[in-house]
Amino acid sequence: MVKLAPSILSADFARLGEAAKAAEEAGADLLHLDIMDGRFVPNLTFGPVVVRALAGATALPLSAHLMVVEPERLFERFVEAGAREICFHLEATPHPHRLLAQLRELGVRAGIAINPGTPVEALIDLLPEADAVLLMSVNPGFAGQAFIERTYDRLTRLNELRRRENPELTIAVDGGVTPENAPRLARLGADVLVAASSVYNHRAPVRDNLDRFRRALASQG
Ligand code: DX5
Ligand code: ZN
Numbered sequence: 001m002v003k004l005a006p007s008i009l010s011a012d013f014a015r016l017g018e019a020a021k022a023a024e025e026a027g028a029d030l031l032h033l034d035i036m037d038g039r040f041v042p043n044l045t046f047g048p049v050v051v052r053a054l055a056g057a058t059a060l061p062l063s064a065h066l067m068v069v070e071p072e073r074l075f076e077r078f079v080e081a082g083a084r085e086i087c088f089h090l091e092a093t094p095h096p097h098r099l100l101a102q103l104r105e106l107g108v109r110a111g112i113a114i115n116p117g118t119p120v121e122a123l124i125d126l127l128p129e130a131d132a133v134l135l136m137s138v139n140p141g142f143a144g145q146a147f148i149e150r151t152y153d154r155l156t157r158l159n160e161l162r163r164r165e166n167p168e169l170t171i172a173v174d175g176g177v178t179p180e181n182a183p184r185l186a187r188l189g190a191d192v193l194v195a196a197s198s199v200y201n202h203r204a205p206v207r208d209n210l211d212r213f214r215r216a217l218a219s220q221g
Contacts, residue, residue, distance in 0.1 A: 003029035004210060062084055063087065075099075090126075
């Protein structure tokens with residue numbers, strides 16, 4: 001079954017602990033934390049201090065998505081704060097191979113994120129060294145953007161590369177994910193679906209929104 005990873009990016013930032021707890025009680029599988037530095041992406045969010053607080057507020061495994069330059073400078077601090085998986089961007093470093101090894105040495109799952117404009121084939125020699133790929137289906141920086149349709153083709157190609165290079169690898173899709181596109185993403189090989197605005201919004205409580213995902217995945221998955 002595909003895992004659901006709510007991103008608190010569109011939750012109420014004055015109530016992050018409650019948002020994390022709501023996801024946990026609604027049956028989420030992990031919590032996705034969008035870390036932005038105002039340089040790799042235009043936006044700024046939060047850092048290890050907030051991650052540590054969230055680790056105390058929920059039992060969900062925490063996955064940190066680092067949209068930052070020089071991500072390796074922050075690895076240890078996010079590990080100490082309680083992250084179980086750390087994904088840095090391929091585009092943020094000339095040494096992705098080394099950084100994946102560093103994450104594994106730190107005892108967390110080593111993830112690599114890739115922007116919509118970067119060919120998935122650029123990951124080929126990194127896949128054996130990675131535990132997870134975060135395939136961006138929007139340009140990182142903001143919640144609530146439209147899903148980029150070409151992601152379906154990219155996911156198909158990445159799934160094929162995984163078969164050859166590292167069948168243990170987890171593929172997560174991040175950006176514009178909804179109950180409508182979730183089943184197709186699952187069929188094409190996504191193991192984890194990240195969603196902010198389809199989970200945290202004014203339309204319905206988190207539980208109802210996660211139920212919509214599960215119903216959609218059960219009926220077409
Ligand atoms: C985008 C972030 C995503 C974002 C997704 O920069 O990496 O995780 O929170 O938001 P939605 O699901 O609203 O597209
Ligand atoms: Zn993200």
